[in-house]
Amino acid sequence: MFIGCQFSLYPMADGFVGVILDAIKDLDKYTKLRRQTDDLSTLLVGPPEELFPALEECFTAASRSGEHVVMQVTFSRGCPGEPDDPICRTDLLPPRPTDATPENLTRAALERLRKPEKSGIDTACQISLYPLGGGDHMADIYACIAFLKASTVNVTAKNFCTRLDGDAADVMAVIEQTFIGFAHPGGHVVLTATLSANSPSKKRAA
């Protein structure tokens, strides 16, 4: 299994370099993550147990600058083009239930959903889940949307993605469950997430 993400932080401020460097300065403590950075994004490879806390820390740290900040993340697991990597070994990826109906997938994800301590960062987010490589991918997506609607964040339908509003810690816990809880545990799954804080814009569509 190969698990990881490419992520980028976009602080909408003249001092964006300082906001980014400050947000990522403590990433070394996540000793199970391998990192590689270029001018477009940072690659993190490793288990979800460290991936999600590390991303939450970067996003909340950048948001505490007070600037309008966006974090873009592309998560991937099981890509057939990537080698197995022992660094990605995880206990979080649940086995596919014997009776993997949409209702059972939704219920199991809700039971696993963490109720973390609030971060205090009001977060707007949109996510898309892409279960690749066959099977009825829309059934997994609809099961996931049912999970989102019953979860700890507010959910709004959009074209091509689903909008989540809530505390950054809840949003990240919901994204984690979306990533691990739907589509086959051995399948190729991609999830994209855009998280935003401190936007001066109104939330409603125009």
Add this chain to the structure above:
Amino acid sequence: MFIGCQFSLYPMADGFVGVILDAIKDLDKYTKLRRQTDDLSTLLVGPPEELFPALEECFTAASRSGEHVVMQVTFSRGCPGEPDDPICRTDLLPPRPTDATPENLTRAALERLRKPEKSGIDTACQISLYPLGGGDHMADIYACIAFLKASTVNVTAKNFCTRLDGDAADVMAVIEQTFIGFAHPGGHVVLTATLSANSPSKKRAA
């Protein structure tokens, strides 16, 4: 068929609102596009004939501000959860070749690739193609990577995405061909693209 994208502009500058408003002020001239904006992204629905020029214009206009600017786009076509929409009627989506070998898909995309006038905007980009709903999705991805390597931009492999470097006009022409030229024309296909200009960071990974 339902074709469109969600896109966002991220100018890394205190004056980000002005850069964005200036970049999108001429979008009304694309009369075949339907638009909807919230605080996270702008939805464009319509044919590729207008989608790609509109996005290129927004990105190059924002980049001419001189600020470090990133544009994030999620393109989608054929999503089974969306209704058919006459506004999306297009002559650009090529029929699947009778003999759809990877080599034939690659060659046909290279033949169709536009050689546009340069924009003068040096652009770093990364893209990912997600052919959904079955079939051998990795075969389409490998055919697409062969096309990218023989195209008008410089290509670098990354985990979970492919990096493209070149003039913004060439990058956008290559993205257009990636979106329409691989995976079944009636299939559900998603393509994500991150375009960046004026970054102060070094291009190589560290």
